[in-house]
Amino acid sequence: MKGAVHFVVWLFFAFVAAHAIASQDTIGPDGINSAGLTLFNGMPLNGSGVDIGQVEEGRPALPGYDSPANSNSFVQPHAAYIQNGQDIKPDMNLDAGHPTIVAGIMISTDNHDDTMPPNGDAPLGIAPMARLTSSAYVTAGGSLAAYRDYILALQFIANGNYVNQSTGKPKLSPGDLLDGNSQLTLGVDWVAQRYDALNVVAGNQGQPTSQMLPLPTDQFNGMTIARSQKLGGVYRQVSTQNNYTEDADGERTSISLIAPGDGVEVAGPGTSESIVNGTSYAAPHVTATAALLRQYAEERITNAPSALWGPNSRHHQVMKAVLMNSADKMKDDGTFIPPGETNPIPQGRLLGMERTVVMQDGISTWFNSDAYDDSIDGQGQFFPLDEQMGAGHLNAHRALEQFRPGERDFNAGEVPMIGWDYGTTSGTGDLNANRYQLQGNLLGGSFVSITLVWDRQVTFASDTVPKNIYNSGDSFAPYSDDGINPPDDSIINDLSLYLVEKGGSIAQAVAASISSVGTVEHIFFQIPETGGYEFWVVQEDDDVGSTQDYAVAWWAMSAGPMLGGDFNNDGIVNAADLAVWQSNFGSGSAADADGDGDTDGNDFAIWQRNLGMTAATINSAAVPEPAALLLLALCAPLILRRRVAVFSEGSLTP
């Protein structure tokens, strides 16, 4: 009975959610595809129970506290503070509504399209039930005092939190390098490591080079987000408004991901809705998606604690690796033709990616990027990320696919095709490498994606009492920068990634990511031949410690077994396959999942077991999509009726 009630409640939420989100612009399939995601138990993912943060010059308005003209009843932050916990005053520090709009992208509950053109683009938030706490800094501009206040505000809400920062600061001097050495960037990275906070920072944009707010976009430990714009109705082009003239100095690139930031429909102050532009609005898409993943993890940790689901799933490095590794690069629909090739990449080989991302010129793709060609002879191994798009376009649906298998420790045996791990290196050199052996064979011609992230270490130059807390007057120790290719790797333990044929050595690696200037490695590589593979996490040096914590996420495609139940061979087990089974039931072998030469109830059972799975997930121990469960629930009467009808003919036994 309890289960039935549960199901009805779930069905209600699924129905309501589907109606509330069906036409969403930036959170639907043409956006980040976060709408309709569900927990393991099928309940909607909405950020419930998850804390997220927001830091900028102002704070969002609080309905019932600030005036109705300034607040929006659909945007209900949990709390708002000034700086490090000072009380707010009504209608002050609202910064022209910007913080309210940013908050709305994350937590708006508005699913009505009242005041905008009737296009159905209601400004519903990505994680409307998340608890948003805001902390506004009080000093504008670029000065040491302004940097101090920013860090104080961030520290106040950072603990274990995912913090959106749709803001930025000028450099102290125009000639300062963007090398992560400013007191602000040092402070932001220190907060990440000290409080295990995921800092999501809006990237640079706009044409005038004289008005950049580049700090702390040169951070190492968080994520810097550029904005995407629509192309053909889909958010998949790097916005022409992003500005890369103030990218991180040297070979390091600043951008982690792109997300919708162009023509974003939002809930504003009062009852207004409007369309806005900016990386300000791209960043909260990422922050709120992280909140959805956190909610998924918390439910698993509570209800199914295991080696797969524990505290490690909360680490900011894990979120960063998962979000980046699951980003879209090329649409996996069998139409993408790589430059110089004549044939498209067959469907199912591009890990189920949902859009082809193009650069600012509207044409170039990942294949034209410096970051492409991670083969052992390619230049891409030195450039983990693309300057414009980072790892690609945020996709919440794929991020959940990436996250759902749970933590997979390399010490526990072979790992599934999709997974992630929070690990620690055990020293330098190949012999100490952490080796992740992938279960089964990888399909030749398919792509594999692997992302490795870790923190740089930031220490105090001056740490007043109370120690190990940032106090006014404290300062951080910059590193010595030769200015040639900053940063030199003395501030990080340098890690590398290698893809190796199973049982091989680094000397026999087929692909690698071996940049020495940042704290991200990323391989996106086409498997040359079907076979067994493993990837290695190698610590190259020990500049800041003999071991190094890291997170790694991976996604590969299995060469087998065949995806049972995928009767139409489109790479996914769904209702279309059921139709094939029904039309062949008892009369042919076109829906023969068990290989016994007929189409019968056993084949249906295999279809049922794999419902919702894709070719890429078959070996990942993933569970069926809740949407597929809904489909099954809706189809059940039809299936039963069909089966009863067939069985009544007496030709088969149930």
Next chain:
Amino acid sequence: MVPVRTLAIAFAVLAVSAAAALADDKPVKIPLKEVWALNMPETRDIRQLDAVRNDPALLESLRRALKPKLDAKQASMGFVVLGEGNDALRTAHEVLVGGDKPRVRLPAGQKITAVFFSYESPFYVHLDEVIRKECAIRITYRFVPHETKETTEQIALIPLGELAAGKYSVRVELNAMDKKYAEQGFSTPSKADALRIVCRAFHFIVVDN
């Protein structure tokens, strides 16, 4: 003999004419509170125009049209339209969104509105003042930085009223950024930046019917 009374009247007429002529020479300041604008302080919110309230897409499509091209070195010129308020906005929409060529010749005796705009950028562009002296119109503005990572575009409908026949020139001039922003570390945009972001100077002619 000319009667004294006649002389007095003639003198009075001359005096009034002279005063009127002097008045024409004096600069006329157009109050910002009479300007319909988007994202500009002291002006009237353009979103309160009936044309926008009844059809929000009108303004949104206009805003979308103010997206700069990646390689554009300079913005388009400002322009004038017939009418004020709602009518002016609709005509401005036809130019900026519909691609209509703005009118250069306009009839005397009808209300005219100057359309000032700036493309999407990481600055606010705020009008400082609009002054007309005879056939010369000067629009001054300033850039205002903000620490939010948003980009904004601005548009202002500046009512010029009924203008006498003549050849008019409209100058668009950049004022210095407030000192406080420089003290906070914000750089003043270059002239090249301004040229790309803000509509350029333009001319128009008013002719007698």
